[in-house]
Amino acid sequence: xxxxxxxxxxxxxxxxxxxxxxxxxxxxxxxxxxxxxxxxxxxxxxxxxxxxxxxxxxxxxxxxxxxxxxxxxxxxxxxxxxxxxxxxxxxxxxxxxxxxxxxxxxxxxxxxxxxxxxxxxxxxxxxxxxxxxxxxxxxxxxxxxxxxxxxxxxxxxxxxxxxxxxxxxxxxxxxxxxxxxxxxxxxxxxxxxxxxxxxxxxxxxxxxxxxxxxxxxxxxxxxxxxxxxxxxxxxxxxxxxxxxxxxxxxxxxxxxxxxxxxxxxxxxxxxxxxxxxxxxxxxxxxxxxxxxxxxxxxxxxxxxxxxxxxxxxxxxxxxxxxxxxxxxxxxxxxxxxxxxxxxxxxxxxxxxxxxxxxxxxxxxxxxxxxxxxxxxxxxxxxxxxxxxxxxxxxxxxxxxxxxxxxxxxxx
Numbered sequence: 001x002x003x004x005x006x007x008x009x010x011x012x013x014x015x016x017x018x019x020x021x022x023x024x025x026x027x028x029x030x031x032x033x034x035x036x037x038x039x040x041x042x043x044x045x046x047x048x049x050x051x052x053x054x055x056x057x058x059x060x061x062x063x064x065x066x067x068x069x070x071x072x073x074x075x076x077x078x079x080x081x082x083x084x085x086x087x088x089x090x091x092x093x094x095x096x097x098x099x100x101x102x103x104x105x106x107x108x109x110x111x112x113x114x115x116x117x118x119x120x121x122x123x124x125x126x127x128x129x130x131x132x133x134x135x136x137x138x139x140x141x142x143x144x145x146x147x148x149x150x151x152x153x154x155x156x157x158x159x160x161x162x163x164x165x166x167x168x169x170x171x172x173x174x175x176x177x178x179x180x181x182x183x184x185x186x187x188x189x190x191x192x193x194x195x196x197x198x199x200x201x202x203x204x205x206x207x208x209x210x211x212x213x214x215x216x217x218x219x220x221x222x223x224x225x226x227x228x229x230x231x232x233x234x235x236x237x238x239x240x241x242x243x244x245x246x247x248x249x250x251x252x253x254x255x256x257x258x259x260x261x262x263x264x265x266x267x268x269x270x271x272x273x274x275x276x277x278x279x280x281x282x283x284x285x286x287x288x289x290x291x292x293x294x295x296x297x298x299x300x301x302x303x304x305x306x307x308x309x310x311x312x313x314x315x316x317x318x319x320x321x322x323x324x325x326x327x328x329x330x331x332x333x334x335x336x337x338x339x340x341x342x343x344x345x346x347x348x349x350x351x352x353x354x355x356x357x358x359x360x361x362x363x364x365x366x367x368x369x370x371x372x373x374x375x376x377x378x379x380x381x382x383x384x385x386x387x388x389x390x391x392x393x394x395x396x397x398x399x400x401x402x403x404x405x406x407x408x409x410x411x
Contacts, residue, residue: 291334319396
């Protein structure tokens with residue numbers, strides 16, 4: 001009879017435990033939030049990987065269609081940098097998938113631990129009953145009646161047990177799927193890491209070729225770099241440096257735009273300024289447009305947005321600060337000319353790029369710069385790498401020295 005009571009109590013214990021399991025949802029809310037954040041990180045990384053892949057394919061098509069060897073090499077370099085960023089984003093996606101699978105698996109194991117307790121009690125009671133041969137039960141007084149009652153109880157309890165454990169069986173199957181997903185994510189992670197290493201080697205080899213090909217122009221570039229470094233030493237702060245470089249750039253463009261000697265006109269009136277042609281007006285209008293396409297220099301989460309801090313009374317942020325992967329590839333946000341590249345106090349290594357129309361991009365927080373002053377760049381060209389630990393890269397876009405939100409023009 002004690003066996004009968006134990007078996008009768010087991011389904012009740014199961015029902016009570018399942019009911020209590022529903023009340024533990026509040027305790028799991030933190031784990032659910034972590035899973036949601038991991039899922040959002042996975043979606044962002046996948047989107048960044050697709051965007052970088054499309055950018056790399058576009059640069060490859062441009063390299064194939066390029067007319068000159070210099071332009072072809074520049075586009076190939078930008079394509080390799082885009083593929084490096086694609087691999088970095090794919091690594092982030094694989095890590096997010098692995099983290100998501102592990103978090104779900106941990107939460108599932110905790111839930112299974114709670115829900116399996118009544119099943120263990122029920123299984124123990126059934127095992128105890130199975131050890132007692134039915135023939136011996138017939139020989140005991142009252143055992144036949146107990147056996148009849150027990151069989152009737154089991155006939156009604158087993159369907160209920162199967163219904164209540166259906167969710168448990170589904171969770172067990174899900175745990176096996178999660179283990180398989182974690183293994184697949186780990187395999188993808190190793191493959192993307194190997195692909196990233198290969199892309200970086202290709203880019204390093206191409207940059208070595210570029211350095212060998214540009215040795216003839218190194219003397220002029222070295223002289224201009226020395227002038228830029230002298231300005232950096234004299235400038236009180238970063239704003240002053242950008243302003244000085246801007247004035248130097250304006251002067252350089254003005255001198256380059258001057259016409260050669262013009263013969264003296266036979267009649268003085270013939271020397272009057274002619275009105276702007278439609279082509280000249282179109283050129284002036286284009287100069288006021290922002291550089292396009294405009295890219296973020298790295299992929300990563302936003303640490304500080306443009307204008308942040310103004311609501312708390314602090315000085316508003318003049319740019320956008322991003323937290324990429326350690327040693328992430330940093331690229332030029334738009335086509336232009338390098339006005340400064342090197343260390344600057346308090347900002348790590350920085351790169352300042354002049355764009356047509358008085359636009360300037362400032363990228364700070366680099367651990368290494370791979371460009372030289374005076375070097376022309378295409379959009380997406382590699383300019384350096386981020387710090388190997390706790391990297392933060394800041395992008396500032398300015399128009400005639402005034403900060404502009406770069407997100408307005410990122411395509």
